[in-house]
Amino acid sequence: MILSRRHLLAASAAGLATLGARGAAAQGAAAGYPSRAVSVMVPFAPGGSTDFVARLLSQELSTALGQQFVVDNRAGASGTVGMTFLARARPDGYTLGVVPNGTFAMAPAMFERLPYDNENGFAPIGMLATNAMFLCVAPDSPYRTLADLLTASRAQPGRLSFASAGSGVANHLGPELLQEMANVQWLHVSYRSGALGVQAVIAKETTLSYVDSVTAIPFLRDRTLRALGFSGAERSPQMPDIPTIAEQGFPGYRASTDFGFFAPAGTPQPIIDRLGTEMRRIMLSPATKARLEPLAIDPVGGTPAEFGPYAAAERAKWGDLIRRRNIKPE
Structure with a gap:
């Protein structure tokens, strides 16, 4: 069947209407977000720098957004247990994760197969801090x-x-x-x-x-x-x-724990944007800097656009080292 120009225009209009409806729905979801408590997954046990950063951020987000952001520790397998949970969560902004580069950049090279897509299974909100x-x-x-x-x-x-x-x-x-x-x-x-x-x-x-x-x-x-x-x-x-x-004597040497803020892939962009805006305001505020400085944690407050190239470089750096030195899980 040959489609007439009228049919094509009608189909195009219908498609645009659908996209517009989806966009409006996403904007609507962001406008009322959050309307209930939000879980912030940490892929390690309580204590330590990742948990500290997550609890500081969660406390400030609770105040800023008017709902409780509650840390949920899910330890195991170099953090991949928690990442599996995050990847499978509903992408609605109510399950987030504070994850160190040891999990999102180093651990993937340690395992032959992961139960999630490390590169495409998550929506980066930004880098929080480095330690x-x-x-x-x-x-x-x-x-x-x-x-x-x-x-x-x-x-x-x-x-x-x-x-x-x-x-x-x-x-x-x-x-x-x-x-x-x-x-x-x-x-x-x-x-x-x-x-x-x-x-x-x-x-x-x-x-x-x-x-x-x-x-x-x-x-x-x-x-x-x-x-x-x-x-x-x-x-x-x-x-x-x-x-x-x-x-x-070792120019270029650097090894740190860098903390990323993630949502599951598919989380509406307006929610990502709102979380990112609040996260950057919190991490770069004088009050947060004052709390982090005695612990030698440097706030970053990066954007999603900055996070992608950084994460790719970290995966390459540490993945190559793991392969060269034949490091295996224990």
Whole structure:
């Protein structure tokens, strides 16, 4: 059948009407959003930097938007248990996630198959903040500088050990990257949490651990730990005497925990936009900066457009390292 110009115009008008109705519905959903409590998934147990950032954001969003934003901790499998839950949630803005790059950029390269589409299953709202780590040893460790540690490591390949919170997370891959750049070999010892790894260093069960600044700074201030380097691109304002790893002979070195804010794919764009606007206002406010600064967490408040290229670069960087070093889940 040959369609006349009149039929084509009628079909086009109908299609535009449908799109207009969908757009109006999305705008309407955003206008009344949120009308009930919102769940904010964190793919790790309570405590630690991801949970801290999520609770700070949730508290402020509750005040700003007039409904409760409630943190929902769903731990397991390097964060992929929580990401599976988020990917399968209804895309209506009532299930969100605060997720570190250890989960959205590192973990995908650790598993042959994931129960979700890591690249297309989520709608990025923006990057919240970044939190670098301190390379820590016991306070009475014989290693007083990074150079001391690396000299001993080269003399005893595989004898010195480092603690992590699990295979493929940030404080596992940060040391793996340094081993590769420094041409040393350490024994990886995996614990159930970063806190247990810290205790292992203090008890001298392991030689060192990368400790996120939220956890490390109180230990460093009371001299329960000693830091040999900072994994950020610049020195920590809270611990300015501790040099970065990059400036100690490894230019370009950077390993941090970066926190992304996500919704399930298909969440209406007006809701994403509203959440993004509020998130950026909260994260870049003087009050939030004042709460984060003592913990050496740097607020970012990025946009969805900025998040895509960043996430792709992180996946490439850490995915290549995981493949080169043949790192597997435990």
